Amino acid sequence: MSDPRTLLEREIGAAQVSSLGALPLAEPRDEEQLCALLRLATREHLCVLPLGFGTKLAWRASSVADFALTTRALSGIVEYEPDEGVITARAGTTLAHLRARTAAERHWLTPFVAREERTSLGGAISAGQSGLDRLRFGPLRHHVLGLRVALGDGTVVKSGGRLVKNVTGYDMHRLYTGAHGSLCVVLEASLRLFSAPRRYAWLQVPGEGREWLEAAWRGAIRPLILALGRVENGWELGVLLGGAEEVVAEELALVQHAATLEGEAALTAARTFANTHTPEGACTRLECLPTGLGELLSRARGRCLVLPGVVTAQIEGAPPAAERPQRTLDRRIKQALDPHGVLAEVG
């Protein structure tokens, strides 16, 4: 049997095969090539690690694979009807590109995450990556309206659609979102969009911002973004207010704070905050109920981003070795959708 790199080069040409550490990294230029690679892997009993830009690979515990496969060349917007409030794009499209395109039409794209120019749509969905705007809009998985994916054997299937309301068939996309590529390779996704506000105001406040969190929790303010980041001597709170002119003015008056930045500068500051505090590389996720926030903050070390609501914290450092044993049902679903075990397991 030839080694994986030789097989890949034979299938799609050497120019499209590079390296990711010790692994050969295949970069198919279209869906046809991608599916051909999955069929090759099925035939040759090779194990594939799917990725976008690979920025969240360390979110999953170590994965054994024969080659990595990136969808980053599969990029571009497939359909965007601004009057419908839905966007459909290929997996390799960056969130930065989608945000710029939709912002021009007064839409807000969720999730708002760090380093969007290096975050692909498929990668965010596969990692189930919710944004700093989660308190306002909810987790990413609620806004994935439909997916087209390639299963391990190269079969292309879809679920959901491009409509804001839809209960037709099983929501297979709920299984695929957050599965870290273990069930399928995302090819194309449709996301629900929200109205972009008329006015933005950014505030960055030292401390744990308890009164802000309280105000947001009881609805006195409805920030677009609300997140805590760890700094040297404790925490700082990032708040992006957004809404009609008088709504933002009222919120600023309520919190007795002048906005430090407005308009595009406010969005830039929010991006900087996200980039500063979101861990790069290995990352552990902690969760607690809103009432458990204090205790969670006291446990955090290193670079750390905390999102309120049912609290999630992304904390620098590898997940502990004693991982939760995988549920039997998770395994059965994996076995059912990827019977040949082509796609790398999650840790």
Next chain:
Amino acid sequence: MDPGLLRGLREILGEAGLVERRNQRVPYECDGLAFARQLPELVLLPRNTDETARCMRLLDEAHVPIVARGAGTGLSGGATPVEHGVLIGTSRMRAILEIDERNRFARVQAGVVNVDLSHAVEQLGLFYAPDPSSQKACTLGGNVAENSGGPHCFRHGTTTRHVLGLVIVTPQGEVLDLSKARAEPEGLDLVGFFTGSEGMLGVATELTLRLTQTPPVVETWLALFRELDEACECVSDLIRARAEPSAIEILDQLTIEAVEASVLRAGYPKEAGAVLLLELEGRESEVAAQARILEPLVRARGAFELRRARDPAERTRLWAGRKGAYGAMGRVAPDLYVCDAVVPRRKLRELVRETTAICEARGLKVANVFHAGDGNLHPNISYDRRDKEELARVLDAGDAILKACLAAGGTLSGEHGIGLEKIGAMEWLFTREDLAAMCRAREAWDPECRMNPGKLIPMRACMETRT
């Protein structure tokens, strides 16, 4: 029914938990899809997760098919029993187990009626957001099975966005405890996948549900139009303008007449060709900002009147009229076929026109009352199910409506589900491979396909998966 199995079930449930006599089983032979009927062999009414699990273990050993049922208000035949099958009802699982005010969630048994949860938390300034029209009767467990919607889902989202956790009894009778309220799933999103799976993966016995804070200001607006077309165009305008009310509903003239002639008498003006019912919520400044967006749009589309509900009593009456519209249609004919399809929101007018034309061409009376803001159409066809020929025309119209919606980029169901009703249409939308993937995911939960067999996925697709 095997006497040994029956004895075992009786030991678990007692006499009160078994419905054996034929005449007592009759009420369970159909749900809201009244023309599909099948008498269940036996009805089981467990009181909790443990009883449900023990019963399901016995049924698993005996390979007996199972259909779960909440209040039977579903409209797609999701709770229609199957031949030689047992029906598990949740009507004795009515307890609210926990209300966590500070963390804003509730844990309830599956048989709790939708509106009862909102009533239970009202004093805390909270409510449960998904509000199907049948909310006074339908159960939260049924809502989870169908991923139910409702008028206010325009802003708050359908049931799936409000389910934080579930306790599921698998078809093998194992208890899968996923009840902990979580921000993100641990492993695969089994809770998200289960919600809306139409009772085909197991029985959810306990639900952890998100509670939403009651907004300080709620305003209900009524825009009256001479023509249904204008109301539809106005909704497309609102979406285009990025308006975000909490509900955008349309009622047409026939619906208004039926509601106003009924006991509901909500106060909808009978001279209107269509009513656009809008709800705005939030802080005062947010509501005022929303109102400023919608007023000029509504007037520009030719509304001859635009007004706010004067007081909470009028507001309640208007919504009671909207949600009671299906019942009120009983004045028009004995039966009502409630179609459910979704279309792109920029194509509302053309699709409402087309669905009306489809019904009229078949000599059928159609009324429209629908979740316009979500593009979720409900052409309601009045008929008499005793008239077989008329029923055939109704079903034919239903198919034609679905095909028209699909051709426009729409889909088969926005909130009622596929069930038995639209199972044949699944192949119009999904490829054999799409359906095979769904079958395989289902078989990971239920290899024998004993849970709610013959629903949602055409049998042929499943057979192909197995071969």
